[in-house]
Amino acid sequence: MILSSDLIRTLRERNARRVALQFPAGLKREAFRIASQLKKEGFEPLISGDPCYGACDLADDLLAEADVLVHFGHAPLEPSSQVLYEIVSRDFDLEVLTIALPLISETRIGLVTTVQHVHLLDRAVQWLSERGIQAVVMEGSPRTPNPGQVLGCSFEAARRTGAKEILFVGTGLFHPIGIQLATGARVISLDPIAREVQVIDASRMLRKRFALIESARGAGSMGILVSLKRGQQRWDLARRLASLTDRAVLVAMHEVTPEELLDLGMECYVNTACPRLAYDDQPRFPVPVLTPSEFEILCGVRSWNEYQVDEIP
Ligand code: SF4
Numbered sequence: 001m002i003l004s005s006d007l008i009r010t011l012r013e014r015n016a017r018r019v020a021l022q023f024p025a026g027l028k029r030e031a032f033r034i035a036s037q038l039k040k041e042g043f044e045p046l047i048s049g050d051p052c053y054g055a056c057d058l059a060d061d062l063l064a065e066a067d068v069l070v071h072f073g074h075a076p077l078e079p080s081s082q083v084l085y086e087i088v089s090r091d092f093d094l095e096v097l098t099i100a101l102p103l104i105s106e107t108r109i110g111l112v113t114t115v116q117h118v119h120l121l122d123r124a125v126q127w128l129s130e131r132g133i134q135a136v137v138m139e140g141s142p143r144t145p146n147p148g149q150v151l152g153c154s155f156e157a158a159r160r161t162g163a164k165e166i167l168f169v170g171t172g173l174f175h176p177i178g179i180q181l182a183t184g185a186r187v188i189s190l191d192p193i194a195r196e197v198q199v200i201d202a203s204r205m206l207r208k209r210f211a212l213i214e215s216a217r218g219a220g221s222m223g224i225l226v227s228l229k230r231g232q233q234r235w236d237l238a239r240r241l242a243s244l245t246d247r248a249v250l251v252a253m254h255e256v257t258p259e260e261l262l263d264l265g266m267e268c269y270v271n272t273a274c275p276r277l278a279y280d281d282q283p284r285f286p287v288p289v290l291t292p293s294e295f296e297i298l299c300g301v302r303s304w305n306e307y308q309v310d311e312i313p
Contacts, residue, residue: 001030001072001088003037010084011043011068020066022048022059024073027088034072051255053274054151056231056312058083075115075145077231090116092192094127100167100190100197104133110161111135111148112179114170117192118146124169136161143312150175152276153312155182168200174280176200181309205279206307209291213298216288219267223251225289227273234272234312241270241292244299258284270295275310 011019019038023031035045046066048059055074063069063082072086111128113121121137128135137148140157144150148157150168158166158179166185168176169192176189180202187200216222222245226238242248248270253260256277261269269289271278278291291310296302 001027001034003034004086007070007084007086008038008041011038011070014068016043016067018044018046018066018068020046020048020059020062020069022052022062022069022071024052024054027073030072053276054153054231055085056153056274057229058231060230073115075149077143087115089119090193091120092117094120094123096190096192096195097124097127097169099195100188101131103188103197103199104165104167105186106163106165107132108134108136108163110158110163110166110183110185111137112150112155112158112161112166112168113148114151114175115146115149117169118149121148135167136163141313150179152178153274153310155179155309155311158185159183173200174276177202177205178309178311181206181307182311209294209307210304212282212288213290213294216268216290216298219288220247221266221268222248222295223261223264223266223269224248224295225256225269225271225273226250226252227256228252228254229273232273232312237292238272241272241295244296244301258286261289262286271310275312278310 021035031047035047038045048062055077060069069083070086071083073088075087076085125135125137138157138160139147140149141154143154144157150157152174155178159182164185166179166187168179168187168189171191176187177200180187180200189200190197224238224242227233238250242250256273268287271289278289282289293302293308
């Protein structure tokens, strides 16, 4: 990761001197190097040492001490004149798409990826077209400003392709499982770094989620978790969910951690903060943490076959 000359120029154009820096976990080890380079360029850098999960989680409280905040690794969720976003692009050799070809069964597919790879999508479309496959890349939601971009809380760019088959290029299983649940499409997941490809089957995860709903049925105390991070707050949804049963109350939190949930001592929680919490972190939580649609199933206002993966609009 390099400190770009464009960023230095932009900071100078803005007459910024004090510069706050925010990095997600995977890039935090770069913080000292980037800050030192900025210092040599005459700026006064200030690193946010708090956890950072996404652009939903801006360290904008540091703007009380800095002229500008530079947020690394994520695309903007909303425009802000005091925040600069530095997407950290990651290249891969397009020839890696070759290993996905035997799994592609349609001549028209949707193509999506995460923000690190969106700069390669046009070339990937061309590459696939030369092999007889029309790859459709669509705009997503305001949370995903780059065409073809998906986030753990927004699969809109996949949904809008309307394709029966979707190729996801990126790492991890959360995004492709989410895409399958959100679209109902056949999803092929290609990890371009590990050079692994697979057809996604979300049914195992769904079975686990249904078992979790059942295990929460007898809970006498339920907390509807509302995040105090600006880009994760869903107060209207949380209030509507809390109104579904007398057993549920609102709980506001900056950080949803197993320790805090244990201290609160409720028998079940419903997560309206980052959707990934309920899915990815369930093994760490002491009791069931349901998604909004799972809680609606529990309360009998949604049927089992209307299961919806959690997304933030
Ligand atoms: S809400 Fe979660 S998935 Fe969405 S941007 Fe924030 S951290 Fe990422």
